[in-house]
Amino acid sequence: MTAIDRYLAELESRLRVGGRDRKRILAEVRDHLDDATSGRERALEHHEHAIADAVDAFGSPSAIATQFNAEAGSRAMRRAPFVAFTAGIAVFAGLLLAGRTQQRPAVPMNAPLATQVAFFVAVLAFQVAVVAGFCAASRALALWRSPAARDRQFVRRCATISTGALGVAAAGWAITLVLAFNRVQHPNSAVGLFGAAFMIGGAGAAIVATYRLRVNPSDDLSDAYVDTNVVLGLGENLIGFVRNHPAASCLTAAALSAWPAMAHAETTFTGALPWGLIQAATVVLAFAVLGPELGLCTPRTA
Amino acid sequence: MSAEQLKGHLDPLVLAVLEGGPAHGYAIIESLRNRSDGVFDLAEGTIYPALHRLERAGTVTSRREVTSGRERRVYRLSAKGRAALRERRTSWTQFSSAVSQILGLNPA
Numbered sequence: 001m002t003a004i005d006r007y008l009a010e011l012e013s014r015l016r017v018g019g020r021d022r023k024r025i026l027a028e029v030r031d032h033l034d035d036a037t038s039g040r041e042r043a044l045e046h047h048e049h050a051i052a053d054a055v056d057a058f059g060s061p062s063a064i065a066t067q068f069n070a071e072a073g074s075r076a077m078r079r080a081p082f083v084a085f086t087a088g089i090a091v092f093a094g095l096l097l098a099g100r101t102q103q104r105p106a107v108p109m110n111a112p113l114a115t116q117v118a119f120f121v122a123v124l125a126f127q128v129a130v131v132a133g134f135c136a137a138s139r140a141l142a143l144w145r146s147p148a149a150r151d152r153q154f155v156r157r158c159a160t161i162s163t164g165a166l167g168v169a170a171a172g173w174a175i176t177l178v179l180a181f182n183r184v185q186h187p188n189s190a191v192g193l194f195g196a197a198f199m200i201g202g203a204g205a206a207i208v209a210t211y212r213l214r215v216n217p218s219d220d221l222s223d224a225y226v227d228t229n230v231v232l233g234l235g236e237n238l239i240g241f242v243r244n245h246p247a248a249s250c251l252t253a254a255a256l257s258a259w260p261a262m263a264h265a266e267t268t269f270t271g272a273l274p275w276g277l278i279q280a281a282t283v284v285l286a287f288a289v290l291g292p293e294l295g296l297c298t299p300r301t302a
Numbered sequence: 303m304s305a306e307q308l309k310g311h312l313d314p315l316v317l318a319v320l321e322g323g324p325a326h327g328y329a330i331i332e333s334l335r336n337r338s339d340g341v342f343d344l345a346e347g348t349i350y351p352a353l354h355r356l357e358r359a360g361t362v363t364s365r366r367e368v369t370s371g372r373e374r375r376v377y378r379l380s381a382k383g384r385a386a387l388r389e390r391r392t393s394w395t396q397f398s399s400a401v402s403q404i405l406g407l408n409p410a
Contacts, residue, residue: 021354024375025350025354027375028327028350028375029347029350031326031327031328031372031373031374031375032327032328032346032347032350034372035326035328035372035374036328036346039328039332057345057346058345058346058347059345059346059347059348060345063345063347064345064347064348064350064351067347067348067351068350068351068354070351071351071354071355
């Protein structure tokens with residue numbers, strides 16, 4: 001193995017670029033090092049010295065890989081809002097389709113406990129996915145042209161939470177449907193499963209988009225977040241607000257959650273409020289605790 | 303001159319080199335070094351992320367060609383690249399003239 005082979009092996013191990021781009025980079029670097037070696041052989045007597053000099057002049061594998069990775073990360077970041085939007089549409093369409101198969105109330109009070117739990121988890125997870133997805137999409141849109149490594153890290157963390165929650169929501173929904181179909185021979189079972197498949201497909205697309213938002217250990221993460229305007233920074237500001245005012249946030253979210261809960265359960269607002277409160281408290285708590293831990297919002301203000 | 307100092311200027315410099323004709327990566331970095339009398343002595347690998355970025359922006363195109371008996375990826379300036387280079391020359395002239403005046407290098 002020559003010094004060029006060793007260099008290429010190290011560069012390849014550090015590259016976070018996939019498919020054809022990766023092959024092209026490695027081929028171009030090899031061509032360059034071959035040319036550089038030939039060019040130096042006239043001045044340096046030994047072939048090995050010429051190779052070593054050419055490799056040295058090319059730059060360290062980590063520095064060169066970081067530049068390629070940053071370029072690939074920026075492109076993935078620019079695509080991320082579109083993928084997130086498409087994934088969101090797919091999941092929403094899946095929910096609509098799946099919802100059309102449900103009789104009202106969606107999960108009757110006398111349904112088995114497993115069905116109720118699966119339904120509750122699906123609804124909660126979907127709420128978490130929407131909030132985290134909004135944070136990721138707003139940050140990605142706000143820094144469309146110059147996504148620094150720190151911003152990619154933020155978007156990736158939000159997107160990871162969102163896609164994970166989407167996966168949980170899709171699984172919970174599918175379990176709810178399967179349990180409901182076992183219980184009652186539903187006429188629209190095919191539509192319901194098609195809806196669940198749409199949701200899982202959307203979550204899958206979002207997971208792929210998230211995977212491409214790579215952040216290298218060597219990336220400069222020291223820059224503070226760039227201030228964004230009120231609308232595009234709404235996601236982060238929201239998490240910051242929730243963290244600073246958990247009680248008010250929880251009550252507001254509970255009131256908002258109780259309304260659809262009341263419609264589904266065909267009960268009164270007061271009857272649905274405790275369930276809404278539990279839902280809201282879980283979502284708010286998740287973001288209040290996880291947000292700062294994952295670096296998703298600015299530190300608590302005094 | 304460090305890569306940090308050249309940050310933001312490398313793309314137009316590469317476009318200017320390609321204005322003279324198609325070239326592969328190694329030839330471009332050699333040309334940059336020679337035309338700057340050795341001042342722009344960058345890590346040679348830094349040219350490739352810049353070339354890929356320019357190609358994605360549509361200012362250069364590339365394809366594999368045989369040059370000097372070897373197959374290499376050769377880059378060419380596109381029409382969009384020529385326009386970008388013209389624009390960059392104008393803005394650079396204004397910028398450098400203003401800086402020179404402030405530094406007292408080019409008294410009016």
